[in-house]
Amino acid sequence: MPTSAPSSMSTPLAMPAQAIAPQQILRVEQGLPPLDQLIGQYGQRPLVVAGDQSLGVFQPYLQAFSTTLAVAVATYGQDCSQTSLQRLRQTVANHEADVIIGVGGGKALDAAKLLANQCHCPVITIPTSAATCAAWTALSNLYTETGAFQSDVSLPRCPDLLILDYALVKKAPARTLIAGIGDALAKWYEASISSGQSQDTLTIAAVQQARVLRDILFQKSAAALAEPGSEVWQQVVDATVLMAGVVGGLGGAQCRTVAAHAVHNGLTQLPCTRSSLHGEKVAYGILVQLRLEELLQQNHLAATARHQLLKFYGDIGLPTTLADLSMGDLPLSQLQAAAEFACRPDSDLHYLPFIVTPETLMAAMVSTTAAISPCPGVGVAMAVACCPKDLGRSETIALPENLRTGFCTDEVTP
Structure with a gap:
């Protein structure tokens, strides 16, 4: 007769899971991706959360899936704040949204991720600039209505799907990529200190990735800024949006x-x-x-x-x-x-x-x-x-x- 599994096997252990990376990452070099199919994997009633400017550049993409999916659109306001999230939660309920799509910069993506977590929905991130690694991470920053930082909120998982469309990112001002380079550089200078003398394998890997990230930015940033849309520009965009996210994912709490x-x-x-x-x-x-x-x-x-x-x-x-x-x-x-x-x-x-x-x-x-x-x-x-x-x-x-x-x-x- 088969024996029953030990109780320790049948009862999940109360251990924190480490959110390392999005479930899927799609890098688009040219042409519109099949958004209706990609989004349809996660839900049929998406809510797009974005800023006003991002919605403008996202319109061609929105049209590509709004005919086959029941889409609603909402702006996050000025900041990812408690007031904004309360309003967005009501929009989710009214629309009966089953998937959240964050479109824009860091604050829009943070709002979408936190909203999805609060509403128990999958989340898709589509960055419109390379200013942060928010499209990757299991973290959202909360601000007041006037833009003052309040706290960061750790999330149980990274986004379900990250779509990095270089043509979309290229439309953003060069200043946003410069800012993204600055944000990504901090990974090395902060992680190399906060990790201390840790011998944890993933922490060591994260710190070394942060060092490589710094070196890539030192070597390629000037050329990337001089040639938007070029191969070296794509490499720097990958560094600020994706590789910077890898450092936080691997290092977790040890690379603060x-x-x-x-x-x-x-x-x-x-x-x-x-x-x-x-x-x-x-x-x-x-x-x-x-x-x-x-x-x-x-x-x-x-x-x-x-x-x-x-x-x-x-x-x-x-x-x-x-x-x-x-x-x-x-x-x-x-x-x-x-x-x-x-x-x-x-x-x-x-x-x-x-x-x-x-x-x-x-x-x-x-x-x-x-x-x-x-x-x-x-x-x-x-x-x-x-x-x-x-x-x-x-x-x-x-x-x-x-x-x-x-x-x-x-x-x-x-």
């Missing part, structure tokens, strides 16, 4: 965001940052993170890496200072508010292997272009700490005593 994204999150608390893209703020945040490593760990490799990035940023057009983010005249009180948010207790900034206070963070934020100091000791010159080039004011930052040692008046580049 750290200071670069924490700085981004802090800056979003200021209304004046609405005009800058996610990846632009993150790229600036990488410089801040490296500057912190210089100031608090006497890390000369971080200084060298920062200056390597400054050259690269200048070549492709990424911001290097607050002024480049249109925050050159930022009042000290607002800078402090951003720094305090970035340093809040649950911030990813605290995955750094040293303690960072709002004061030291502000010192790093206003000295991202500082020269490599020849002076011994740890410290940042007071000229850096109240740099009018970045702050646009004469107010000073009160630094802790340990940061006021070894001051060098030649730390700031003219």
Whole structure:
């Protein structure tokens, strides 16, 4: 007689599953893909979630499957927010949607993924720019109605289908790809720190992928931006949309965001940052993170890496200072508010292997272009700490005593 299976086999173990990649990935080089067939695998009543601009460029695609499927369209609003999601959930119920299609940039795709999870629907992501890896990941960022970052939400699975149509992405402004390069670069600078000394095989693989990703971007970004639609351009788009997602998928919780994204999150608390893209703020945040490593760990490799990035940023057009983010005249009180948010207790900034206070963070934020100091000791010159080039004011930052040692008046580049 057959024996019954052990109870441990019949009862699912309460173990967290790691969401590594979308179930299917389709890369389209030319011509419209058979969207009605692709979407029909997942449902017959799709709800398209997009922004107003993305809907405009998506119209030919929408027409390709709206005759065979019962399609509804909804915009996510200004941000992926609780208010927006509440409205979208009602739209799902009214339409009786059975599959969600996210079309657009990071916020549209985040809204679609989170909505699909809340409504227990499959989700398809179709990015219209290469500005983020949101089309890949099992993660959504929540913002307030005014665009201030609130929290990130881990999702149980990556999208069911990712459609990367290069012709669609090519329609986006070059600035979006530049921002995507900045966002993708952070994978190396953050994962190499947050992974620590982990010997986990997938974590090691993720960190090495992040290093390769960085090298690809260093080598190919300038050529890609000079030749939109070319083979090298496609390779860089693959790097920002797909390969950056691989790093997060393989590394999971061990390859977290750290200071670069924490700085981004802090800056979003200021209304004046609405005009800058996610990846632009993150790229600036990488410089801040490296500057912190210089100031608090006497890390000369971080200084060298920062200056390597400054050259690269200048070549492709990424911001290097607050002024480049249109925050050159930022009042000290607002800078402090951003720094305090970035340093809040649950911030990813605290995955750094040293303690960072709002004061030291502000010192790093206003000295991202500082020269490599020849002076011994740890410290940042007071000229850096109240740099009018970045702050646009004469107010000073009160630094802790340990940061006021070894001051060098030649730390700031003219």
